[in-house]
Amino acid sequence: DAGVIQSPRHEVTEMGQEVTLRCKPISGHNSLFWYRQTMMRGLELLIYFNNNVPIDDSGMPEDRFSAKMPNASFSTLKIQPSEPRDSAVYFCASSPRQFFTGELFFGEGSRLTVL
Amino acid sequence: RKEVEQDPGPFNVPEGATVAFNCTYSNSASQSFFWYRQDCRKEPKLLMSVYSSGNEDGRFTAQLNRASQYISLLIRDSKLSDSATYLCVVNKGGNTGFQKLVFGTGTRLLVSP
Numbered sequence: 117d118a119g120v121i122q123s124p125r126h127e128v129t130e131m132g133q134e135v136t137l138r139c140k141p142i143s144g145h146n147s148l149f150w151y152r153q154t155m156m157r158g159l160e161l162l163i164y165f166n167n168n169v170p171i172d173d174s175g176m177p178e179d180r181f182s183a184k185m186p187n188a189s190f191s192t193l194k195i196q197p198s199e200p201r202d203s204a205v206y207f208c209a210s211s212p213r214q215f216f217t218g219e220l221f222f223g224e225g226s227r228l229t230v231l
Numbered sequence: 232r233k234e235v236e237q238d239p240g241p242f243n244v245p246e247g248a249t250v251a252f253n254c255t256y257s258n259s260a261s262q263s264f265f266w267y268r269q270d271c272r273k274e275p276k277l278l279m280s281v282y283s284s285g286n287e288d289g290r291f292t293a294q295l296n297r298a299s300q301y302i303s304l305l306i307r308d309s310k311l312s313d314s315a316t317y318l319c320v321v322n323k324g325g326n327t328g329f330q331k332l333v334f335g336t337g338t339r340l341l342v343s344p
């Protein structure tokens with residue numbers, strides 16, 4: 117079975133450019149999460165969708181970040197304009213049901229470098 | 232203060248050793264607890280849940296002390312393949328009832344021959 121699929125796996129861009137990260141959750145999973153991981157801050161929850169609806173976006177750093185989930189099989193995280201401090205690994209994860217057992221299924225991550 | 236705090240390590244141990252990691256959390260309303268494992272440059276994966284009465288899964292034992300807001304993971308008979316970063320995870324839940332997992336920054340374990 118296919119797991120969570122993220123693209124691109126690696127992206128290097130210049131400050132000020134727009135970055136779009138993509139995620140395809142596991143089929144049938146109704147919760148989707150975007151996390152950001154850095155050495156200093158670890159894994160931080162950015163936003164959480166349930167049944168395609170954003171439930172908690174309190175972790176989104178600022179207006180430069182936006183996330184959408186137009187359907188059950190696709191989500192995007194956009195950064196515009198990007199800044200060097202946005203450099204991190206961005207993980208997408210999904211889970212199969214609302215009240216779950218604690219298991220999030222993570223994608224392999226998108227490693228972003230902003231120069 | 233961080234919501235979930237862990238000693239970053241690294242813990243360097245020989246094969247066969249027993250090693251224990253600790254974690255503290257700040258939100259007393261936290262509902263459930265987990266340990267995840269993350270290999271170098273890979274995604275995190277669930278290792279085990281942590282139950283109030285303590286629980287064991289093979290060589291791994293997890294314990295929870297709600298009064299002290301403290302979680303532990305014990306690994307017996309360490310294997311080279313146990314080398315990884317171990318993430319303590321707390322489910323804050325919320326009024327909506329939806330899960331909100333907060334991750335610690337992890338404890339790095341290195342098992343040597």
